Amino acid sequence: MKLHILGCYAATPRTLTNPTAQVLEIKNHLFLIDCGEGTQVQLRKNKIKFSRITHIFISHLHGDHFFGLPGLISTFRLLGREKELHIYGPEGIKQAITLLLKLGNSYTNYQLIFHELNSSEPELLFEDTKVEVSTLPLDHRVYTNGFLFRELTGERKLNVEATAKYKIDKAYFSSIKQGKDVKLEDGSIISNAELSFDPPPPKKYAYCSDTAFNESLISLVEGVDLLYHESTFLETERHLAKKTKHSTAKQAATIARDANVHQLILGHFSTRYKSIMPFKEEAIQIFSNVELADDGKTFIL
Amino acid sequence: MKLHILGCYAATPRTLTNPTAQVLEIKNHLFLIDCGEGTQVQLRKNKIKFSRITHIFISHLHGDHFFGLPGLISTFRLLGREKELHIYGPEGIKQAITLLLKLGNSYTNYQLIFHELNSSEPELLFEDTKVEVSTLPLDHRVYTNGFLFRELTGERKLNVEATAKYKIDKAYFSSIKQGKDVKLEDGSIISNAELSFDPPPPKKYAYCSDTAFNESLISLVEGVDLLYHESTFLETERHLAKKTKHSTAKQAATIARDANVHQLILGHFSTRYKSIMPFKEEAIQIFSNVELADDGKTFIL
Numbered sequence: 001m002k003l004h005i006l007g008c009y010a011a012t013p014r015t016l017t018n019p020t021a022q023v024l025e026i027k028n029h030l031f032l033i034d035c036g037e038g039t040q041v042q043l044r045k046n047k048i049k050f051s052r053i054t055h056i057f058i059s060h061l062h063g064d065h066f067f068g069l070p071g072l073i074s075t076f077r078l079l080g081r082e083k084e085l086h087i088y089g090p091e092g093i094k095q096a097i098t099l100l101l102k103l104g105n106s107y108t109n110y111q112l113i114f115h116e117l118n119s120s121e122p123e124l125l126f127e128d129t130k131v132e133v134s135t136l137p138l139d140h141r142v143y144t145n146g147f148l149f150r151e152l153t154g155e156r157k158l159n160v161e162a163t164a165k166y167k168i169d170k171a172y173f174s175s176i177k178q179g180k181d182v183k184l185e186d187g188s189i190i191s192n193a194e195l196s197f198d199p200p201p202p203k204k205y206a207y208c209s210d211t212a213f214n215e216s217l218i219s220l221v222e223g224v225d226l227l228y229h230e231s232t233f234l235e236t237e238r239h240l241a242k243k244t245k246h247s248t249a250k251q252a253a254t255i256a257r258d259a260n261v262h263q264l265i266l267g268h269f270s271t272r273y274k275s276i277m278p279f280k281e282e283a284i285q286i287f288s289n290v291e292l293a294d295d296g297k298t299f300i301l
Numbered sequence: 302m303k304l305h306i307l308g309c310y311a312a313t314p315r316t317l318t319n320p321t322a323q324v325l326e327i328k329n330h331l332f333l334i335d336c337g338e339g340t341q342v343q344l345r346k347n348k349i350k351f352s353r354i355t356h357i358f359i360s361h362l363h364g365d366h367f368f369g370l371p372g373l374i375s376t377f378r379l380l381g382r383e384k385e386l387h388i389y390g391p392e393g394i395k396q397a398i399t400l401l402l403k404l405g406n407s408y409t410n411y412q413l414i415f416h417e418l419n420s421s422e423p424e425l426l427f428e429d430t431k432v433e434v435s436t437l438p439l440d441h442r443v444y445t446n447g448f449l450f451r452e453l454t455g456e457r458k459l460n461v462e463a464t465a466k467y468k469i470d471k472a473y474f475s476s477i478k479q480g481k482d483v484k485l486e487d488g489s490i491i492s493n494a495e496l497s498f499d500p501p502p503p504k505k506y507a508y509c510s511d512t513a514f515n516e517s518l519i520s521l522v523e524g525v526d527l528l529y530h531e532s533t534f535l536e537t538e539r540h541l542a543k544k545t546k547h548s549t550a551k552q553a554a555t556i557a558r559d560a561n562v563h564q565l566i567l568g569h570f571s572t573r574y575k576s577i578m579p580f581k582e583e584a585i586q587i588f589s590n591v592e593l594a595d596d597g598k599t600f601i602l
Binding site (some may be wrong): 011012013014015037038040041044045060061062063064066067068070071074075078079090092093095096099100103104105106141142 | 312313314315316338339341342345346361362363364365367368369371372375376379380391393394396397400401404405406407442443
């Protein structure tokens with residue numbers, strides 16, 4: 001699993017800072033998470049292949065998470081895309097995108113499939129045999145969801161030495177990976193535990209932006225390997241965080257600590273701050289395994 | 302008069318090329334012309350003061366001329382703008398912008414005044430004592446206007462030597478600039494021609510993007526000092542120009558020549574071309590005073 005931070009600053013795009021967008025590489029998918037203005041240029045800068053993006057998850061309809069989407073959809077069309085594109089986001093996203101396409105007489109040649117969200121409970125949005133994506137309801141000024149990306153337990157790993165020792169035919173390998181025992185020609189049974197190893201533990205990534213300090217998140221992101229949590233402000237601006245329904249670095253770290261996550265990434269920094277280092281200094285008092293997002297940075301799990 | 306090219310490439314924003322946007326400085330106004338994705342970052346890069354922009358002219362509702370507008374409007378709000386903002390553009394622009402603001406629950410604190418256009422005849426959009434702006438109907442795949450910016454004839458210039466020679470009191474200077482004669486105390490009359498010079502000739506700038514080759518433009522841009530005309534393609538791709546209702550460099554130069562303009566600027570280059578130099582080489586065969594636009598370039602009249 002690999003997380004590309006395309007943009008991690010709040011509010012207005014600037015010369016050197018981009019609004020929110022991320023790409024998560026997971027089990028052969030490239031999921032785009034939020035799409036602030038300029039995301040398509042950030043995708044190019046980060047050498048991410050446009051055609052591999054088939055699912056886009058939009059947390060909420062504030063411009064710094066969403067105003068890059070119409071342009072990206074248009075660019076896909078200009079690049080001759082044929083593959084369908086799934087867009088998950090708050091109710092209204094379909095009306096907005098289709099109005100813009102209609103006004104420009106620029107309907108896509110490929111299929112746009114909107115999945116509009118309005119539930120205040122966690123919902124399963126996507127699943128295949130290897131990964132699941134569900135919502136994390138957040139508390140912001142407009143209807144907002146974070147997203148939980150969860151690998152499913154994979155196949156067991158073949159114990160190559162053991163299968164050689166028992167001279168087991170390749171025809172059995174698939175069933176061994178699925179946890180089955182093998183019955184030899186002489187009638188004896190070799191247990192699956194002898195022939196395979198446990199699969200690697202499935203990984204989880206939780207994306208939480210934008211949100212006020214929200215204790216109901218704790219149980220939802222319990223034990224995730226990686227938590228991205230917004231920290232628009234420092235504690236010195238806690239009053240602004242409260243007023244605008246954002247979080248401070250300390251509050252983000254509190255969620256990480258109480259949910260026993262493995263690692264915390266802070267992001268969505270207000271551009272009022274000259275340096276983002278104080279965010280780490282503030283959070284590390286509460287939770288030690290903390291990193292700062294930055295545009296162009298990648299995190300590998 | 303000074304023209305800032307913020308972006309002059311067609312279709313998709315890329316790492317090093319921006320979609321269309323320009324700022325025209327004219328008689329103490331900063332007019333923004335088109336607003337492709339990333340325009341607000343280009344405004345910052347070109348050190349243009351956001352608060353001085355009070356009129357935005359949108360040629361048509363294709364994304365590469367328009368998808369930067371919602372973000373710019375939001376940024377104005379975040380910067381605490383109070384001054385009203387006038388937006389001129391095709392019918393539908395108001396619905397699109399207000400829907401996006403509504404979905405984000407992000408209505409502006411300042412007044413947005415939309416001037417929606419649907420006429421196929423030239424229309425006067427703006428006038429004050431020093432400048433007029435009117436539409437130039439273009440021929441594109443959707444309803445599109447170019448814009449003609451015209452300085453009005455200014456005040457006459459005081460002939461300082463002559464006013465000193467006749468010992469004319471300062472109280473008369475304002476009426477001299479307005480073309481009036483002066484009657485001295487002894488009853489003699491000094492003619493205005495002796496006391497002032499003609500004002501500098503008023504300048505005109507015509508912006509024409511996007512458009513197919515369109516001979517009806519010739520009379521509308523007759524004799525302008527500066528013509529920006531799109532040239533998305535070279536003659537080798539003339540079939541594509543025809544199909545997509547764009548122009549070639551040669552066609553743009555033909556308009557410039559037949560309209561007797563002073564200078565031609567080419568822009569809206571397709572990103573299919575590795576170099577833009579061939580656009581100049583093609584146009585100069587038809588019209589000699591031709592320059593290429595480029596992102597960040599300025600032209601002073």
